[in-house]
Amino acid sequence: MPIIVLTPRLVKSTTCPAGKDKVNIFDSHCKGLMLEVRHTGGKTFYMRYQDARGKTRQLRLADEQDVSLAQARQLCNQRRSQIALGIDPTADQAILRSVPTFADFIHERYMPFVKGYKKSWVSDDSYLRNHLLPAFGKMHLDEITKRDVIAFHHGMRTKDYALGTANRCLILLRYAMNLAVRWEIPGMKVNPTKDVALFEDHNGKERYLTQDEAQRIFEAVRQSENRMLQYIIPMLILTGARKREVLDAKWTDFDLDRKQWRIPTTKAGKPRHVPLSDGVLQLLDTIPHDDCVWVFANPKSRMPYVSIFCSWDTARKRAGLADVRIHDLRHSFASFLVNAGRSLYEVQKILGHTQVKTTQRYAHLSQDTLIDAANQVAKAVPLMLALPNRVDEVRLVRVEV
Structure with missing residues (x-):
C-alpha cells in the first residue's frame, strides 16, 4: 500500500500491476484518502478511517471519472470532520441498505405475523397479491409516499373497483405500515397512509331479518x-x-x-x-x-x-x-x-x-320504532296538536285571497 502525493496526472496514469486484482494508493497530502486501481482499469476514491470503537472502516467517496482529485480531497476532509463530531458517515448508507422492499416486508415479517393470530389472513393475502404488491412491491418502505398511497387509492376507483374494495386495500396497507413503524423497521418513522381518507361508501349491503x-x-x-x-x-x-x-x-x-x-x-x-x-x-x-x-x-x-x-x-x-x-x-x-x-x-x-x-352500523331501528319515537314528542307536547281543522284552513285561504 504505497503512500505518495497524488497528482491529477498520477491518478490518470496509474495502472494495476500485472498479476494483481487491484492496488491501493494512499495520498500523503490528505489523511485517509485512498485511490483503488483495479486490473479492469476502473479507479475509485475511498476514505479509510477508524470508527468510535477503533475498527478500521472504508467509505466509498466517488468514481475517479466523476470527481477530480481536488474534489475527492474535499469530500474526504468533510467526512473526517463528521467523524470528529461523532457522526458515522457510513451509518446512513447502512440504514438505506437495510430498508426492505414492501414485498420483502410483507413476505418476511407481515404474513408470518398475521398467520399466527388473524383468522382472515387468507383475505389479506388475496388483497396483497392482487392489488398492493403489484403497486408497491418493488418499492422500498421509505420510498412509499402519501402521494403514492392517494394515487393508488383513487386509481382503484378509476379502474371500476368497488369503493369497499378500495377502502379495504387502504385499511390493510395502513395496518401493515403501522406494524412496520411499531416494529421499528429501518426507514419507517412515519406511516405514509396517515390522514389518507377512506371513500364514503353508501352502497354497503345491509340486510336485517324481520x-x-x-x-x-x-x-x-x-x-x-x-x-x-x-x-x-x-x-x-x-x-x-x-x-x-x-x-x-x-x-x-x-x-x-x-x-x-x-x-x-x-x-x-x-x-x-x-x-x-x-x-x-x-x-x-x-x-x-x-x-x-x-x-x-x-x-x-x-x-x-x-x-x-x-x-x-x-x-x-x-x-x-x-x-x-x-x-x-x-x-x-x-x-x-x-x-x-x-x-x-x-x-x-x-x-x-x-x-x-x-x-x-348495526343500530338501524325499524320504521315502526322510529314512528313510535316521533310520537313520543307529540305526547310530551300536547298543545302542538291544537292544529286548525279543515274548515279553518279553507277560511284562512279565502281571507288571504
Missing part, C-alpha cells in the same frame, strides 16, 4: 338434510356470534351455570364472553352430545365443519330469502336488540366490538 323472516329461516333449517344446521343457524341468530366462532365452539367453552360462553379467539385476537339467553340454553340442551368435544361437529368427521354454505344456501332459498347471507344473522341480532330498546353499549359488549363506531 321476526317473520327469522321464523321462516328456523322452519327451513329444520327441513335441511344437514341435521346440524337446525342448531347452527338458530345459534347464530340468538347470539350474534360470527360463523367461525359458532362452528369452532367446544363444550368446554360453555359455563351453563353462569350462563356464559367464552370464545377463546375472536376476530380481534382476544377472548370474549357472550351471555347466554334462556333460548340459547334450551337450544344447547337439545344438541346431541355423543362425547364429542365440538358442539356443532360434522357427524361424519366429528370435527368442525369447514363450510356449511351448500346446506345454508338450500335452506335460505326454501325460506324464500335467497338474498340473506350468514353474516346478516349477526346484523339481525343487533337490530333485534336495538329495536327492543337496548343501548349501543350493551350491543357493543355482546357483539365484542372494540369501537362504538363499528356497533353503530
Whole structure:
C-alpha cells in the first residue's frame, strides 16, 4: 500500500500491476484518502478511517471519472470532520441498505405475523397479491409516499373497483405500515397512509331479518338434510356470534351455570364472553352430545365443519330469502336488540366490538320504532296538536285571497 502525493496526472496514469486484482494508493497530502486501481482499469476514491470503537472502516467517496482529485480531497476532509463530531458517515448508507422492499416486508415479517393470530389472513393475502404488491412491491418502505398511497387509492376507483374494495386495500396497507413503524423497521418513522381518507361508501349491503323472516329461516333449517344446521343457524341468530366462532365452539367453552360462553379467539385476537339467553340454553340442551368435544361437529368427521354454505344456501332459498347471507344473522341480532330498546353499549359488549363506531352500523331501528319515537314528542307536547281543522284552513285561504 504505497503512500505518495497524488497528482491529477498520477491518478490518470496509474495502472494495476500485472498479476494483481487491484492496488491501493494512499495520498500523503490528505489523511485517509485512498485511490483503488483495479486490473479492469476502473479507479475509485475511498476514505479509510477508524470508527468510535477503533475498527478500521472504508467509505466509498466517488468514481475517479466523476470527481477530480481536488474534489475527492474535499469530500474526504468533510467526512473526517463528521467523524470528529461523532457522526458515522457510513451509518446512513447502512440504514438505506437495510430498508426492505414492501414485498420483502410483507413476505418476511407481515404474513408470518398475521398467520399466527388473524383468522382472515387468507383475505389479506388475496388483497396483497392482487392489488398492493403489484403497486408497491418493488418499492422500498421509505420510498412509499402519501402521494403514492392517494394515487393508488383513487386509481382503484378509476379502474371500476368497488369503493369497499378500495377502502379495504387502504385499511390493510395502513395496518401493515403501522406494524412496520411499531416494529421499528429501518426507514419507517412515519406511516405514509396517515390522514389518507377512506371513500364514503353508501352502497354497503345491509340486510336485517324481520321476526317473520327469522321464523321462516328456523322452519327451513329444520327441513335441511344437514341435521346440524337446525342448531347452527338458530345459534347464530340468538347470539350474534360470527360463523367461525359458532362452528369452532367446544363444550368446554360453555359455563351453563353462569350462563356464559367464552370464545377463546375472536376476530380481534382476544377472548370474549357472550351471555347466554334462556333460548340459547334450551337450544344447547337439545344438541346431541355423543362425547364429542365440538358442539356443532360434522357427524361424519366429528370435527368442525369447514363450510356449511351448500346446506345454508338450500335452506335460505326454501325460506324464500335467497338474498340473506350468514353474516346478516349477526346484523339481525343487533337490530333485534336495538329495536327492543337496548343501548349501543350493551350491543357493543355482546357483539365484542372494540369501537362504538363499528356497533353503530348495526343500530338501524325499524320504521315502526322510529314512528313510535316521533310520537313520543307529540305526547310530551300536547298543545302542538291544537292544529286548525279543515274548515279553518279553507277560511284562512279565502281571507288571504
